[in-house]
Structures are given as structure tokens and as C-alpha cells.
Amino acid sequence: MDxxxxxxxxxxxxxxVRKQSGIFAEAFVEYERxxxxxxxxxxxxxxxxxxLTDAANLSGWDLRDVANGKSF
Structure with a gap:
């Protein structure tokens, strides 16, 4: 779709996100239940x-690597 x-x-x-672990695992387990x-x-x-797996496999920005949305 370009x-x-x-x-x-x-x-x-x-x-x-990729592995649906942590809070994502908890949310999916609850929803499945x-x-x-x-x-x-x-x-x-x-x-x-x-x-979610497909999106997490794309290159993107991990904002934990920046402070307040700005590069260190």
C-alpha cells in the first residue's frame, strides 16, 4: 500500500513488544482469560x-535512549 x-x-x-513479554504478556493472558x-x-x-511482532521487527526509535525527547 506504499x-x-x-x-x-x-x-x-x-x-x-516483539516477544509479548512483560506487561504485554500480562495483558494478553488477561484478555485470553x-x-x-x-x-x-x-x-x-x-x-x-x-x-505487534511485525511492528517491533521494524527499525524504529527507542525513546529510552533520549532525554525528554531530545538526544543526549
Whole structure:
């Protein structure tokens, strides 16, 4: 679709997004627990997981490396 995507990871470790670990794992576990009987929403969850993995695999900015949005 000829779009440019620039991921910005603010106050989150990109590897937590990629691997759905840390707070992402907790959120997905809670959502799965609530939706475990809804096949449509579980399919949507799998698409979200893949989209987050794909986004985290792109080159982007990790704002933990800058102070107040400005380079050191």
C-alpha cells in the first residue's frame, strides 16, 4: 500500500513488544482469560500478536535512549 511506518517505542522495551513479554504478556493472558470462549475475538487476538511482532521487527526509535525527547 506504499506506506511508511516508523515505530516509536515510548517507555517500553521493543523486545517486550516483539516477544509479548512483560506487561504485554500480562495483558494478553488477561484478555485470553476473559475471551477464551469467543473464537472470533481469539482470532483477532492472534492478529494483534502478529501485528505487534511485525511492528517491533521494524527499525524504529527507542525513546529510552533520549532525554525528554531530545538526544543526549
Amino acid at each position: 506506506q511508511t511506518v516508523l515505530p516509536v517505542f515510548y517507555d517500553v522495551d521493543p523486545s517486550d 476473559e475471551q477464551r470462549f469467543n473464537a472470533e475475538l481469539m482470532g483477532k487476538l492472534q492478529r494483534w500478536r502478529q501485528a
